[in-house]
Amino acid sequence: MSELASRASELDAADELAGLRERFVLDDVVYLDGNSLGALPAHVPGRVEDVVRRQWGELRIRSWDESGWWTAPERIGDRIAPLVGAAAGQIVVGDSTSVNVFKALVAAVRMAGEGRDEILVDATTFPTDGYIAESAARMTGCTLRPVAPAEVGPALSGRTAAVLLNHVDYRTGRLYDLPALTAAVHAAGAIAVWDLCHSAGALPVGLDEHGVDLAVGCTYKYLNGGPGSPAYLYVRRDLQDRFDSPLPGWNSHAEPFGMRPGYEPASGAVRGRVGTPDILSMLALEAALDVWDGVSVEAVRAKSLALTDFFLECVAAYTPAGRVESVTPAAHAERGSQVALRCDDAGDVMKRLIERGVVGDFRHPDVLRFGFTPLYVGFADVERAARVLGETVAG
Ligand SMILES: Cc1ncc(COP(=O)(O)O)c(C=O)c1O
Known part of the structure; x- marks a missing residue:
């Protein structure tokens, strides 16, 4: 296991919000598009x-x-x-x-x-x-x-x-x-x-x-x-x-x-x-x-920043230099819960990411957008998304 993958497991193990993922219907796709359409909470269909x-x-x-x-x-x-x-x-x-x-x-x-x-x-x-x-x-x-x-x-x-x-x-x-x-x-x-x-x-x-x-x-x-x-x-x-x-x-x-x-x-x-x-x-x-119920927005914010920090770190480690560039501010006070990466062939890259089970979205003309919903996204998801991105843009 790589150093980043083992860090991801440690971070997931220490994450107090990790259990909330069970409140949602999810599969083995890494879903980083909750800033466009949030995932389905498991009890909603019955209601x-x-x-x-x-x-x-x-x-x-x-x-x-x-x-x-x-x-x-x-x-x-x-x-x-x-x-x-x-x-x-x-x-x-x-x-x-x-x-x-x-x-x-x-x-x-x-x-x-x-x-x-x-x-x-x-x-x-x-x-x-x-x-x-x-x-x-x-x-x-x-x-x-x-x-x-x-x-x-x-x-x-x-x-x-x-x-x-x-x-x-x-x-x-x-x-x-x-x-x-x-x-x-x-x-x-x-x-x-x-x-x-x-x-x-x-x-x-x-x-x-x-x-x-x-x-x-x-x-x-x-x-x-x-x-x-x-x-x-x-x-x-x-x-x-x-x-x-x-x-x-x-x-x-x-x-x-x-x-x-x-x-x-x-x-x-x-x-x-x-x-x-x-x-x-x-x-x-x-x-x-x-x-x-029982979730504080402050805890969500703390995890959101940890997720986006970790994503930026993983992207820097896995992606060939100069291939993508973050347009999301590094300063926490200026960062929402998404990371946007400028990439020349962003439309094509996003298609290939989705084929490999990493779902973000593409915004015209050259932006890859990844949204991090702390209620159901974990650190292993983040590491996997960045690794697949690195392989995709290198290949
Ligand atoms: C910032 C912002 N404002 C407005 C809208 C439009 O919302 P609606 O299509 O639901 O009217 C969107 C939709 O994504 C949005 O992101």
Whole structure:
């Protein structure tokens, strides 16, 4: 056994989270794509079957009350809340991240004071956020300014209404300084909107502690909610009364069954709802969140950093010099839970890795992306992935 392989066994033996792997359906593939689609928690199929056969099949319409369907968006929001450092009553689950970015950004501009007519958006953002920010700007009469996150400080002014940022960059895995950037946005009198897709479930976020105004995120990555599972929207409690949704559906009406022609918003997190919740996906997500019972986000973060450190070390040892280059920061304070490696023939290399049982993904034009979900990835997986990568790029 190589020195790195024996280190991996020692690290796995000392890993207090190692037992959590049994909560998931996994095989002998090294699954490093949980930053795209989390693995299936083992108990979810049984729970979904109950939702379909009993709640829907037998109780039918009664389930809106008796099975708690109607209140699911806020109830599940409260389950996500501790994972992102939020007190209860501020998160509603529903719709996609894209739709929630739209709600949050337009609502942020509507909250901003008179004379604020600029939206700043992370210039390197996941495309959907940029497209929606452009449309939100047009609708609200604002100018959109794409800026690199490092340039946000100098770009802020008395004209800034809202700033849309990513906690972790989807391509490079770079973690941004949410507390400092939020403070800078506030110092300029603007509203901070954060996209947490690549941080929630992988590292502490501290929404309440850092005074974030609005945040959105998906649940199918590190929260393992399943393909297309609904996203969530956080509206800080003291801003909820001012949250003026651009999608004021009947589900966020103060009296949804009053069926009145005029809209009157509900109070609280409910205000972020639009229409009928996607119950099957939502309850699959609720079940999936059970894997977090007894697990602290801090422990997950510590293991995530150990995994990515070890991966970088193994890649350096196994890969011919100059063949791949990490674009993920080495500093822990700037690293999310993924490692992105630039590689000339990345698309081809990823295909060959997948054939050999190492699943990451490829991002155009030349990035190999490996996501590390501490709940089910171990150190032997990391060593094997780096070894197979080394053999693949050498061959
Ligand atoms: C950072 C980020 N924002 C937004 C989205 C879009 O999410 P959705 O397609 O669920 O709307 C994604 C999807 O992967 C993402 O990674």
